Amino acid sequence: MHDADATQAFLDSLPEVKPGESFRFACHPGVACFNACCGDLTLVLTPYDVYRLRKHLGLSSRDFIAAHVEAALAPDTGYPVFRLKMREDAAHKPCPFVTPRGCSVYADRPGACRTYPIGRATKLGEAGEVVEQFFLVREDHCRGFAEDREWTPESWTADQGLRVYASMNDRLMRLLARQRALGAPLPKQKANMLALALYQLDNFQKFVNDVHLLDRLELTEERKAEILADEEAALDFALDWLGLALYGEGGGLRVVQSAF
Numbered sequence: 001m002h003d004a005d006a007t008q009a010f011l012d013s014l015p016e017v018k019p020g021e022s023f024r025f026a027c028h029p030g031v032a033c034f035n036a037c038c039g040d041l042t043l044v045l046t047p048y049d050v051y052r053l054r055k056h057l058g059l060s061s062r063d064f065i066a067a068h069v070e071a072a073l074a075p076d077t078g079y080p081v082f083r084l085k086m087r088e089d090a091a092h093k094p095c096p097f098v099t100p101r102g103c104s105v106y107a108d109r110p111g112a113c114r115t116y117p118i119g120r121a122t123k124l125g126e127a128g129e130v131v132e133q134f135f136l137v138r139e140d141h142c143r144g145f146a147e148d149r150e151w152t153p154e155s156w157t158a159d160q161g162l163r164v165y166a167s168m169n170d171r172l173m174r175l176l177a178r179q180r181a182l183g184a185p186l187p188k189q190k191a192n193m194l195a196l197a198l199y200q201l202d203n204f205q206k207f208v209n210d211v212h213l214l215d216r217l218e219l220t221e222e223r224k225a226e227i228l229a230d231e232e233a234a235l236d237f238a239l240d241w242l243g244l245a246l247y248g249e250g251g252g253l254r255v256v257q258s259a260f
């Protein structure tokens, strides 16, 4: 079963939390299980996760990938899959960022760490819109459910700063859906380009500048400068550009002269 299908099957087995429905949860250093869930994890890093973690750690993409990533290719799409490397020097394989006081990258922790204890599943609706559903992931060892604070999926999403993660991830999901619809994995050369554009934003900015890519697209001078100066803007651009370059539709991005 593919990762995405396995995730969907797992979520389908959980109780749904509908919009406005509440659940109780709090996680803080006072809970008996504090840090128990920050180890021995399969933690998939999205492009936006990698960007935020790198910014927090002050690492180049090359150094971050060498230190923290286990990379593979999804067999059905040929897209890269990045997983956070757990530490191998302790029995329960802790996350490299967990400390006795909690998460050392908390302000820029990955989306998956923010989402728990709910799970977010998405699918494309008939008009191509993203339809989301939330599920409660109630794990026996987690004492957070015995706490008093009440949340809805909406208030939890806002409190955890999840909207920007969801928005970037939904755009990646659209690219993946287009590749799946083609029924074959992305050829290796294009997969390498996609990995550069999504996961190595510092090198992607350099590439974009070196080949004058932005001059071939209908972009204002202000937007061009932003893409070259700010990695979050570069990722926002990359998601549209990959749509255009790989599938012929890039969120309103247009070619001035043939670039591909």
Ligand code: SF4
Binding pocket: 026, 027, 028, 031, 033, 034, 035, 036, 037, 038, 116, 141, 142, 143, 144, 145
């Ligand atoms: S198991 Fe639950 S309550 Fe305990 S640290 Fe993890 S999320 Fe927090």
Ligand code: SF4
Binding pocket: 037, 038, 039, 041, 095, 096, 097, 098, 099, 102, 103, 104, 105, 106, 109, 110, 113
């Ligand atoms: S990144 Fe932070 S919250 Fe996520 S598993 Fe690691 S220590 Fe825990």
